[in-house]
Amino acid sequence: xxxxxxxxxxxxxxxxxxxxxxxxxxxxxxxxxxxxxxxxxxxxxxxxxxxxxxxxxxxxxxxxxxxxxxxxxxxxxxxxxxxxxxxxxxxxxxxxxxxxxxxxxxxxxxxxxxxxxxxxxxxxxxxxxxxxxxxxxxx
Amino acid sequence: xxxxxxxxxxxxxxxxxxxxxxxxxxxxxxxxxxxxxxxxxxxxxxxxxxxxxxxxxxxxxxxxxxxxxxxxxxxxxxxxxxxxxxxxxxxxxxxxxxxxxxxxxxxxxxxxxxxxxxxxxxxxxxxxxxxxxxxxxxx
DNA sequence: GATAATCATCACATTGTTATGATAATTTAA
DNA sequence: TTAAATTATCATAACAATGTGATGATTATC
Numbered sequence: 001x002x003x004x005x006x007x008x009x010x011x012x013x014x015x016x017x018x019x020x021x022x023x024x025x026x027x028x029x030x031x032x033x034x035x036x037x038x039x040x041x042x043x044x045x046x047x048x049x050x051x052x053x054x055x056x057x058x059x060x061x062x063x064x065x066x067x068x069x070x071x072x073x074x075x076x077x078x079x080x081x082x083x084x085x086x087x088x089x090x091x092x093x094x095x096x097x098x099x100x101x102x103x104x105x106x107x108x109x110x111x112x113x114x115x116x117x118x119x120x121x122x123x124x125x126x127x128x129x130x131x132x133x134x135x136x137x138x139x
Numbered sequence: 140x141x142x143x144x145x146x147x148x149x150x151x152x153x154x155x156x157x158x159x160x161x162x163x164x165x166x167x168x169x170x171x172x173x174x175x176x177x178x179x180x181x182x183x184x185x186x187x188x189x190x191x192x193x194x195x196x197x198x199x200x201x202x203x204x205x206x207x208x209x210x211x212x213x214x215x216x217x218x219x220x221x222x223x224x225x226x227x228x229x230x231x232x233x234x235x236x237x238x239x240x241x242x243x244x245x246x247x248x249x250x251x252x253x254x255x256x257x258x259x260x261x262x263x264x265x266x267x268x269x270x271x272x273x274x275x276x277x278x
Numbered sequence: 279g280a281t282a283a284t285c286a287t288c289a290c291a292t293t294g295t296t297a298t299g300a301t302a303a304t305t306t307a308a
Numbered sequence: 309t310t311a312a313a314t315t316a317t318c319a320t321a322a323c324a325a326t327g328t329g330a331t332g333a334t335t336a337t338c
Contacts, residue, residue, distance in 0.1 A: 001253070004296065007233045014232070014244065026314070040297055046316060059305025060313040093153070094146045105153065105268040113259040114140075120252040129244040143326070165284070179327055185286065198335025199283040 006082035008036050008044050013053065013078050017070040017126050024063030044082075051081045071127035079121065090114075145221035147175050147183050152192065152217050156209040156265050163202030183221075190220045210266035218260065229253075 002010065011034055016025060027045060031038035045064050049056040055067040066073065091098035092106040100107070141149065150173055155164060166184060170177040184203055188195040194206040205212065230237035231245040239246070 001229060002231065004233075007231075011232055028314085037297055039299065042315070043317085049315095056315065057305080058303075058313095058315040061306060062304085062314045064315090090140060092141065092146075093150055094143075105270045109259065109263060109267070113255050116252050116255050120248065124248060128248070131244045167284085176327055178329075181285070182287085188285095195285065196335085197285045197333075199281095200336060201284050201334085203285090 002079060003082055005044055006079040008034075008041060009048055009082060010075065010078050011036075012041065012045060012064075013048070013066065013073065013126055014129055016054070016064065016066050017073075017130055020066055020070060024057055024061070024065050026063045030064070047081050048078070051077070053077055066126075069127070070130060071125050073126045074122055075124045075126070075129075076118075076121040078126070141218060142221055144183055145218040147173075147180060148187055148221060149214065149217050150175075151180065151184060151203075152187070152205070152212065152265055153268055155193070155203065155205050156212075156269055159205055159209060163196055163200065163204050165202045169203070186220050187217070190216070192216055205265075208266070209269060210264050212265045213261055214263045214265070214268075215257075215260040217265070 012030055015030060015034060019025070027042045028038055030036070030045075031041045034041075045054060045056070048054045049064065049067075052067055053073060054064045056062070056064050091104050092110045093104045095104045098104045098107055151169055154169060154173060158164070166181045167177055169175070169184075170180045173180075184193060184195070187193045188203070188206075191206055192212060193203050195201070195203050230243050231249045232243045234243045237243045237246055
């Protein structure tokens, strides 16, 4: 459903959300903890920073943190830069023009499902996916 | 949402469903009508035939037709050979083990949405997407 | 049979995504 | 002001998806 890259982004954001507030986190430590190739994650997080989801600082003692509180970041904002299924609904049959007024045969049925996916990403906040401390310890 | 290949498959199946009964259809004519590269479509339809969705005949006057009535073919069966989002629900965070009893933080919310997508593909029949003759003429 | 039509398959080119490593730019701190 | 740490960026490799061209296999018809 999500591309590999979008999944990395989401996992990193959740990782940072769970530890928010105290300090900046280096790419090297995030990458090691989450099992993601470091240089690839570096590029991915850079994109997230440009998108305004993360804040980055270069140089010694630099690193990444969330740019805003976790309850002000939607999943859509996290995966959008990696062309997740978050954006506008796309015609199932690939028609360039497919709308309520000029629908493809799948339009009505697909729209309902597609809207559910869109609103999941658009309305779910990062904070909605934070595990409680207890649950996190349990794992 | 669907890969290009899966979209080709679905469009071809709908094309055949709209003309079902009379005869076999050559790859060349389907490809031209739908604007799909012919050799690529040939490969794709061969896969659909092996999957039991289409029937193919070789040789002169050969071609493709639906293997079963359009109301007995689900969208899932059409896109499954091309790894559409039809199969089992996949963990949004990429965990190999993610279940009701061992859920990732996104599990509960994502499951509900994901089930909707699965059941759309699993329960919608090809016949459900056939345009009425009137609508088809209108286009 | 011979021929033409047609699907099946092989080989390869092109493109996009994912991944890796190397280097540049920036910042802190000694 | 220099050195070390760290993100930013570049180059490129590996792989999968997509597309193209050529050839093989099968069938209907003459």
